[in-house]
Amino acid sequence: MDKELFRYDMQVRDYECDIQGVVNNANYQHYMEHSRHEFLISLGCSFSVLHNDGIDLMVSKATIEYKTSLRGGDRFYVSISMKRSGAKLICYQNIYRKPDDVLCAKGVIDIICLQNGRLTRGEKFDELFRNVLA
Numbered sequence: 665m666d667k668e669l670f671r672y673d674m675q676v677r678d679y680e681c682d683i684q685g686v687v688n689n690a691n692y693q694h695y696m697e698h699s700r701h702e703f704l705i706s707l708g709c710s711f712s713v714l715h716n717d718g719i720d721l722m723v724s725k726a727t728i729e730y731k732t733s734l735r736g737g738d739r740f741y742v743s744i745s746m747k748r749s750g751a752k753l754i755c756y757q758n759i760y761r762k763p764d765d766v767l768c769a770k771g772v773i774d775i776i777c778l779q780n781g782r783l784t785r786g787e788k789f790d791e792l793f794r795n796v797l798a
Contacts, residue, residue, distance in 0.1 A: 669796045670743070670744040676735065676737060676739075676740070687734040689728075704792070720777070724752065725773070726773050726774075727772045727773075728771045733768070734761060734768050741760055743757065751777070758770050
């Protein structure tokens with residue numbers, strides 16, 4: 665996917681680094697998740713509001729390719745693109761170091777939608793992202 669829908673800036677905190685001085689691999693998934701939360705907020709919604717309405721958006725699969733390590737204090741951004749695929753929403757998320765735009769990680773995150781604990785066909789995705797999905 666090449667149409668960036670959202671970009672979120674962040675900075676590495678020292679405690680996210682391992683003994684080698686690079687960001688621990690699990691934190692890249694945290695960065696991606698946080699940026700998805702911020703994206704939803706930018707659209708006027710939140711996971712807590714959805715949950716209170718009986719709607720839960722959940723990750724069903726996450727694939728991350730690590731390219732270049734981030735280090736303590738590095739500034740970076742997470743870009744989000746997405747598409748619908750059957751009942752799923754597929755999020756393509758890339759993490760780029762600033763200011764040189766070096767690709768650090770590539771993620772593909774599959775998201776499903778539950779309504780009152782039952783799997784849906786993803787109709788809520790169409791409603792939530794109607795202004796951004798092509």
